Amino acid sequence: MKPPHGNRPGGSSHPPSDRGPYRGPGGPSSRPSGGPGHGQGGGPRGNGPGNFGQHAHQKPRPHGSAPHGGSHGGSHGGSHAGSQGAPHGSPPRDGGFKPHRDERGSRPFQPREQGGPRQAEAPKGAVWLYGHHAVAAALANPARRLRRLLLTEEAEAAIGKQLPPPWAIAPERVERARLDQLLGRDVVHQGAALLADVLAPPSLHAALEKPGVIVVLDQVTDPRNVGAIMRSAAAFGAAAVITQDRNAPEETGALAKAASGALETLPLLRAVNIARTLIALKAANVWCIGLDAAGPPLSGPAFADRRVALVLGAEGEGLRRLTRETCDEVAGLTIKGAVESLNVSAAASVALYELTRR
Structure with a gap:
């Protein structure tokens, strides 16, 4: 067994901002390198190219100084829908999706389907x-x-x-x-x-009763990517998929079609705060692995004696800083050839396959 990660239970108190794509180890980067956590060998990791974060021992940027790039920046307040008030001492409580309204308070928040067709009108719920x-x-x-x-x-x-x-x-x-x-x-x-x-989301406690990997999506916004990840997760025996309730797609026809039936068999949970969700998972003895280019190559056999959560970040931008810091460790994918990165759903499929090699 590996020693407990020095970063438990926490993460920075500042809003996450830095993000990184799913490149293989050694891929090019446009941001500073470094990251928290221990590698799969159990020792501390050095600076790896392609990592877009800070070391766990470094002080986070002052609040407000970090750039907020991209179009999917989300709110990081609130509490986890499945573990409010007791992330360490008791099982996570039930939770669900709470709609958010725009500045005029007129319509609930719903991410646009990137490049996809407009959804048909349907009755509320x-x-x-x-x-x-x-x-x-x-x-x-x-x-x-x-x-x-x-x-x-x-x-x-x-x-x-x-x-x-x-x-x-x-x-x-x-x-x-x-x-x-x-x-x-x-x-x-x-x-x-x-x-x-629309299906009622189950509780985190109920999802943890099922065996298999827990897949956590940190602001993955494209419903087709979420659906494709659900399809792969179901194929490789995952227990559940967790998304953020903001900056993540609601249940749509596009998501369900991409999932190819997995939406009906694999629990899809919604969490108010991803970092607190990871803390709740760690309290339930789940080892949280962030998929990030900076990490050493992911090795399924290294986690043969652990219950694992696989954490993936936004399309093209990767894990937010606080999410990455809250993970127990980060791991990457070995990518060879001219292609330096993978789409998040493709990366999820490769990682889930590797985690079955125990």
Whole structure:
């Protein structure tokens, strides 16, 4: 067993700001190097190229002096939805998503789907799901409250092969043009659309009762990336995925389609504060590994005797400083060739595969 990390339970009191991409060890960097934590060998790590943080023993920047680059800067106050008030002494309590309103107080916060199609209008508390796998998985999920099922003749036959009827709701036969009008012409709906209630997020305590890696996403904003990460997490036996309730996508059709059914089988939790979530996980004896270019290559066998949380940062910018400092250690991916970095969902897949090699 490795000695406990000197950085437990904490992290800086200042808002996180520095971020780094998912480059392999030795990749180029435009920011100072260094970072907290011990490497997988158990000893302190030196300065590694490609790391965008400070050492744990360094004093953080004065409040307000760090640049806040990018378009996904979030609020870092509040408390963790699953562990408010007792991160060390008791199991995390239940929690859920709380909508935030804009400056005029008129509409709840919802990140824009980057480059994606506009979502169809749905009643409050409901979402339009589309695509064969997403719809079939929702029909098979007893926890999902179903409202309307719209299918073309071809889609009904295809979904019937995946999930033989009868289903919990009777389908309405429609033409593809009707779904194009409802969902948008750019949406790849495959002739299937299901209006259903949004799933209630489980508690962190309930997620910890399941075996497997916990995946923590620190301000990953693209719903397709979150969905793709959920698909990989389900494929490699993860226990849950945790996102931030702000600067992260809500449950949408695009997310569900990218997840290819994983949204119905893998718990998706929302936390008010990612750093406090990591503290709660560490209190539950979970070893938190931040995926960052500065770390030594990730080695699954090194964690054979540990329950692990894999922490990933925003697309292109990586882990925020406070998130990285709160992790027990950071680890990177070995990348060779002309490509110096990976998309966050691709990096998650590689890391999750490596963590199964125990």
